[in-house]
Amino acid sequence: MKFVSLRFRVTAWSAGFLAIALTISSIAVYVGVRQFLTLSVQRTLRSMSLSIETMFLSQWGRKGESWAVGETRESFSGSADYFVRILHAGTEAYRSTDLRDSALKIASVSLPADDFQGFSRFRTNSGVDVLEYVDHYTAPDGEKFVVITGAALNAMNRVLHSLFLVLLAVCPCVLFLAALAGYVLFTRPLKPVSVLTEQAENIGRGHMGERLPVPATGDELQRLANSLNRMIDRLEEALDHNHRFSADASHELRTPLTIIRGELEQAIQEPGLTVAAMDGIGSALEEIDRMSQIVQSLMAVAYLDSGEQMETVSVQLDRLAASTIEQMQLLAEERDLTLVGESMDCVVVNGNPTRLKQVIVNLVDNAMKYNQSGGTVRVCVMARGNHAVLQVADNGPGIPETSLPFIFDRFYRADKARSRSTGGMGLGLSIVKAICNAHNADISVTSSEGSGTVVTVEFPLAQAISAAPFVYAHANSQAPRL
Structure with a gap:
């Protein structure tokens, strides 16, 4: 209860x-x-x-x-x-x-006063x-x-006295039975509210445009369903406007960036340029590359947030994680880190292999980027109930508790002191979150300062392990780094 x-x-x-x-x-x-x-x-x-x-x-x-x-x-x-x-x-x-x-002796009873x-x-x-x-x-x-x-x-x-005892015994029993009956009977009137709550929880997980069913009861429940649907309309309109703005802005920026890059590449080949001019043009090209990556990432987030259906197949998540770890070993060695895979249970999920690989790459890259020299990054895939669980853990400095609610926000960096080259663009976890939403997956982060960080992603299992063929990334495949 x-x-x-x-x-x-x-x-x-x-x-x-x-x-x-x-x-x-x-x-x-x-x-x-x-x-x-x-x-x-x-x-x-x-x-x-x-x-x-x-x-x-x-x-x-x-x-x-x-x-x-x-x-x-x-x-x-x-x-x-x-x-x-x-x-x-x-x-x-x-x-x-x-x-x-x-006990009563009449002779002992005093006579009343005369008047x-x-x-x-x-x-x-x-x-x-x-x-x-x-x-x-x-x-x-x-x-x-x-x-x-x-x-x-x-x-x-x-x-x-007997009446008092009867009332004292009967009233609590009546009260208890009435309370128990009331608690049981309230289940039926509140059942539509429970159903409405469950349906509201699932809205937006699959695709946009879903609405709550409106019961034709003519009471407060019907008014509540109508009010919630109108609120969802307003929220979807605002989100759609935001997505269109991000997609349109990113798309419009691609052409001028391409033109500027071409002009600068042509200019740097001109003879007679001073060293200072060449350094300036090279720096500008680096910033254009970085801005192009940001635009590409924003377009990816806008596409994922738009709710458009991706091509999905059955993917064996453990093999996808193992192949990704193998590809990123060289990067880990360059950063003096140990990258290992642990508890690789055989699990199958429905998803887009490229996007799922992107999740693993971004999480592992983030764990290495915010780790310390000589640290360890562990990747684990396991089955838990009806879910396939992907965990990426590091033993780095951890994330401050005040920053945890914002780490999936765009352009947010928990460590404000990191430079652009070492701290990334602040879009990696935003893309991971968008991909997880598109796959109906839940992502959570637990961290304590000085003890490292653990990122957990729970995907719905596609089917039994012995089901039809699966797809996994081969050792020579490359996932997009956004």
């Missing part, structure tokens, strides 16, 4: 509101039941008091005290939950027997909760009485 996912957050909010609702409803149920039981006891006590007054005490003067007390005893002595006390002329004329709750009338609730010394009703009654013959009816609330308290 992802604790930052939308489904989890919605479930958490729903469970929180449900918990608040359950808490409030449980309190309301508990208070309501307690109020209902209390009112029921009060109605019973008031009814008992009224019955004693109208049926027996009203006949006190005509039928005598013995009759009234006897009738009261016969009518209420069998009650095991309520007690009755009658006060007449300051003395207790009648007191019912103790309740079945042996008190109504309900009172208290706890005896023995710990019994008692609800008592006191009523002052004057008989037709003028006799005054105080009728006290009461009840022990232990039974009601036990009911309320």
Whole structure:
């Protein structure tokens, strides 16, 4: 379970509101039941008091005290939950027997104040909760009485305690089941969002012009898909403008550069030129060569970024890497470096052999260029799941952490102090990135200062190793150096 996912957050909010609702409803149920039981006891006590007054005490003067007390005893002595006390002329004329709750002794219950009338609730010394009703009654013959009816609330308290335990046990279970059901049920409403996300991730990996499918739901999801498609339109328009500008500018620069180069080559052959003039023309020719390489590289990047389909075949990546390493051994020896191939697993990918070789050449050349004398560059090809992995590692000074996010940008150099001759043009990794994008490959760089750099490229596997024939670069083939 992802604790930052939308489904989890919605479930958490729903469970929180449900918990608040359950808490409030449980309190309301508990208070309501307690109020209902209390009112029921009060109605019973008031009814008992009224019955004693109208049926027996009203006949006190005509039928005598013995009759009234006897009738009261016969009518209420069998009650095991309520007690009755009658006060007449300051003395207790009648007191019912103790309740079945042996902890309550009626004789121990204090008499109310002379002027008190109504309900009172208290706890005896023995710990019994008692609800008592006191009523002052004057008989037709003028006799005054105080009728006290009461009840022990232990039974009601036990009911309320049981209700509290039930609510305490049921509410968390209901909350847990509701949260679990909500988390599961939210899968269906959020499934279109997940599908939309996956489709958005794949847009632009194959070719430009892809759009998100718009569900005809008429809700926020349809509006989101339309908004994303309009945003993709704007981004593609901006990218297309940028690609056209780079391609057009590079193309337009080729002709004047060719003309200038021809004029300078003709001028340097003129007799009578001074040494300074020849040095100046030679320097200009070198800069023209460098600018021609930049233009050629920009045209290559623009072509790759345009999304045009390349000619692809099945290429055995390990043999392509091995042949490239063999060709670059002389360059490594000139720079006092060791270039080795390790873990060359047999893997086949779909791609353009020339462009794939260009990736290996540029990565190895970059690793050698930014290495130290006596260093080592290792090239590794391996199978990992459904991918063919190409790794180029060096033990050079590494790349600063602040530079890692920008190393694939055009004309960017991590080491600003390098000269043009030793630091390149800053387009090598840009071309590698464009080629990887054209092959649906992922490229990543890990580096730490002083420990070297590792560049990893993951290509989708084309097929099983035992599949049809493959293509690889021969030892005498040359990849373009852009």
